[in-house]
Amino acid sequence: MKFTWFNLMPWPHLPDDFRETHRSVWVDIPSSLYDPKKGHVVYNTYLDQLEYAESLGFDGIGVNEHHANAYGLMPSPNIMAAALARRTSKAALVVLGNSIALYNPPIRVAEEFAMLDVISGGRLVAGFPVGTSMDTNYAYGQIPALTRDKYNEAHELIIRAWKEDKPFSFNGRYTQLRYANCWPKPIQAPRPPVFIPGGGSIETYDFCIENEYSYSYLSFTGYKRAQLLMDGFWNRVDEMGADKSPYRAGFAQTICVAETDAEAKELYAEHVSYFFNRCLHVYPGYADAPGYRTVKTIKKGALSQFTRSSLGTLGKLTWEELVADGHIIAGSPETVVRQMRELITGLKVGNIFCLLHIGNMPDEKTRLSTRLFAEEVMPKLRNMWPEWKADERFWIHPLETPLATSIPLAAMGEAAQ
Amino acid sequence: MTTLTCQNRMLEIGNGRAPVEVWEAGEGTPLVFLHGAGGLMPNDRFLQALAAKFHVHAPLLPGYGNSEGEDELRDMLDTTLHTGDVIDALGLVKPALVGHSMGGMMAAELASLAPNDVEHLALIAPAGLWLDAHPIDDLFAKLPFELPALLFHDVALGEQLMTAGLDLDDPDFLAEFLITSARRLGMAGKLLFPIPDRGLSRRLHRIKAKTLILWGESDRLIEPVYGEVFAAAIANSKLQILPEAGHLVTHEKPGQVVDAIAAMFGAA
Numbered sequence: 090m091k092f093t094w095f096n097l098m099p100w101p102h103l104p105d106d107f108r109e110t111h112r113s114v115w116v117d118i119p120s121s122l123y124d125p126k127k128g129h130v131v132y133n134t135y136l137d138q139l140e141y142a143e144s145l146g147f148d149g150i151g152v153n154e155h156h157a158n159a160y161g162l163m164p165s166p167n168i169m170a171a172a173l174a175r176r177t178s179k180a181a182l183v184v185l186g187n188s189i190a191l192y193n194p195p196i197r198v199a200e201e202f203a204m205l206d207v208i209s210g211g212r213l214v215a216g217f218p219v220g221t222s223m224d225t226n227y228a229y230g231q232i233p234a235l236t237r238d239k240y241n242e243a244h245e246l247i248i249r250a251w252k253e254d255k256p257f258s259f260n261g262r263y264t265q266l267r268y269a270n271c272w273p274k275p276i277q278a279p280r281p282p283v284f285i286p287g288g289g290s291i292e293t294y295d296f297c298i299e300n301e302y303s304y305s306y307l308s309f310t311g312y313k314r315a316q317l318l319m320d321g322f323w324n325r326v327d328e329m330g331a332d333k334s335p336y337r338a339g340f341a342q343t344i345c346v347a348e349t350d351a352e353a354k355e356l357y358a359e360h361v362s363y364f365f366n367r368c369l370h371v372y373p374g375y376a377d378a379p380g381y382r383t384v385k386t387i388k389k390g391a392l393s394q395f396t397r398s399s400l401g402t403l404g405k406l407t408w409e410e411l412v413a414d415g416h417i418i419a420g421s422p423e424t425v426v427r428q429m430r431e432l433i434t435g436l437k438v439g440n441i442f443c444l445l446h447i448g449n450m451p452d453e454k455t456r457l458s459t460r461l462f463a464e465e466v467m468p469k470l471r472n473m474w475p476e477w478k479a480d481e482r483f484w485i486h487p488l489e490t491p492l493a494t495s496i497p498l499a500a501m502g503e504a505a506q
Numbered sequence: 507m508t509t510l511t512c513q514n515r516m517l518e519i520g521n522g523r524a525p526v527e528v529w530e531a532g533e534g535t536p537l538v539f540l541h542g543a544g545g546l547m548p549n550d551r552f553l554q555a556l557a558a559k560f561h562v563h564a565p566l567l568p569g570y571g572n573s574e575g576e577d578e579l580r581d582m583l584d585t586t587l588h589t590g591d592v593i594d595a596l597g598l599v600k601p602a603l604v605g606h607s608m609g610g611m612m613a614a615e616l617a618s619l620a621p622n623d624v625e626h627l628a629l630i631a632p633a634g635l636w637l638d639a640h641p642i643d644d645l646f647a648k649l650p651f652e653l654p655a656l657l658f659h660d661v662a663l664g665e666q667l668m669t670a671g672l673d674l675d676d677p678d679f680l681a682e683f684l685i686t687s688a689r690r691l692g693m694a695g696k697l698l699f700p701i702p703d704r705g706l707s708r709r710l711h712r713i714k715a716k717t718l719i720l721w722g723e724s725d726r727l728i729e730p731v732y733g734e735v736f737a738a739a740i741a742n743s744k745l746q747i748l749p750e751a752g753h754l755v756t757h758e759k760p761g762q763v764v765d766a767i768a769a770m771f772g773a774a
Contacts, residue, residue: 226646226700230699232695232696232699233691233692233699234692234693374649379646379692380688380691380692384685384688384689
């Protein structure tokens with residue numbers, strides 16, 4: 090199993106009456122609610138937590154990209170990953186990811202990801218999301234019906250830019266480059282492992298299976314609701330005749346660990362409520378721009394998790410209901426181990442994106458939950474897929490002797506020799 | 507008003523492209539109507555009124571109804587050329603050209619691109635321009651129940667026309683609704699998203715047609731002030747504002763709209 094400690098980086102200072110006074114946490118939320126001085130503390134606390142997660146033995150630390158969003162304060166995940174690259178030495182830097190249709194020209198992604206891979210000594214996991222409709226269409230103005238076409242073209246350019254060892258011409262519909270020429274190149278050749286966040290479109294299943302990318306389901310509704318969708322993925326793996334390595338897939342899960350079940354509720358319930366009631370308060374008109382999803386996908390009934398019916402009710406559920414329905418995995422280490430086993434065997438996933446910081450959770454609680462997960466949960470789940478232990482296709486291949494980044498400058502010349 | 511018999515047919519436009527669905531009815535002067543982002547309504551009352559005075563051809567844009575091939579139309583130029591090809595395929599020479607909202611934008615684009623092919627033009631609350639002082643609301647972020655108040659002067663009439671038979675709680679209906687909406691507005695988004703301006707203001711001066719610009723006085727989507735800008739840019743044009751009508755002036759005041767067009771174009 091591979092565990093990635095993921096921070097969405099929510100703004101923890103949304104007012105108590107946010108739901109009543111604002112229609113959306115995303116797209117048209119006024120930036121007067123953001124206070125840069127508090128933001129200084131927030132960013133640095135979150136980055137510290139990611140570094141702390143590495144020190145506890147998490148396999149990866151994860152960041153992602155959102156725009157005009159108060160629950161995801163990383164318009165540029167690469168800046169966060171760069172900060173982490175210099176202060177960590179073992180964990181995979183899981184950038185999940187860059188919305189490649191938004192970069193102009195998209196070879197920028199090939200360059201920046203290569204920079205991150207080189208600085209970190211080959212620790213980058215490269216994520217290529219299409220991006221949500223809120224981000225891609227409403228906040229970044231991409232035409233919904235052309236978004237996927239643009240994404241596919243950007244993907245082709247990036248992968249080719251990493252592979253080619255001399256300049257080439259790229260004549261795309263959206264990007265034309267006479268001299269496509271990626272300097273630097275990534276350490277992980279021909280490319281770092283690629284993760285694709287997906288939400289149930291069959292095109293994305295096929296895309297991942299064909300290219301040997303890991304399918305990452307980033308849901309906020311928990312593992313029980315994810316069963317149908319992940320079954321669809323594994324059926325497709327079967328149909329296409331691919332092997333069933335669990336590392337072909339990953340799942341994001343909100344997790345709270347305390348000494349006892351009762352303590353988990355006492356410590357974390359208010360922060361879970363903040364997340365479901367304020368952070369996920371999205372105006373349904375922004376959930377799915379018409380044309381963003383293909384007709385084929387709509388026919389399959391795979392709608393955005395931000396539509397009113399799927400998320401609107403979560404904020405009203407009690408702690409016990411949230412736990413019982415698997416929206417959150419919470420409780421003592423024993424309880425969490427049991428539920429995590431259910432998740433891992435049910436969804437057949439090898440990657441877990443652990444959402445251990447939740448909503449407006451303060452630092453000390455985040456660290457407690459994180460430490461208990463690392464020390465008392467993770468070891469019991471480590472070897473759940475012994476037969477796939479040697480499968481290294483979907484994970485990083487760092488340098489065996491990376492340069493220590495914390496050594497003084499004066500010693501650098503010596504170390505390089 | 508009696509309901510005219512009309513027929514929808516599939517029109518071949520050649521070069522391996524998907525055929526286009528065309529609504530056709532009426533007699534007399536040939537007229538091509540280009541619909542807005544919402545498409546045609548069932549038993550479209552505006553087209554019925556228009557067909558009482560003209561021989562109306564209303565092609566459905568790819569993405570609407572049985573017209574397919576929308577993936578081949580990626581931008582304004584693709585769409586404008588497509589409109590010209592459809593008129594050719596209909597066998598019409600210089601028909602009167604009428605467009606509403608997005609269709610008005612398409613008609614104005616064609617008349618700008620091919621000024622010698624369009625002699626009579628009616629633009630009804632056309633899209634295509636942007637004034638910072640009068641931003642046009644985001645049609646693509648609206649929920650169905652928000653539309654009548656945005657598009658109609660008489661909101662009750664709007665609710666009746668737009669939500670008749672709509673049951674969004676029925677999952678089968680909802681799926682069908684979402685597919686229809688994704689196809690239509692997916693195509694419309696290539697012309698209108700995120701800002702409905704594809705540079706028309708730089709081309710309007712090329713229009714030679716005798717042009718009627720019609721607006722509903724209480725249009726809340728595209729305010730009537732836009733009519734003044736169109737009128738100022740098109741040499742041989744007249745702006746007419748109809749009271750007590752919103753953006754869907756075609757459905758609120760069909761008779762008055764048709765009368766204004768007939769008066770301008772000289773039909774009986």
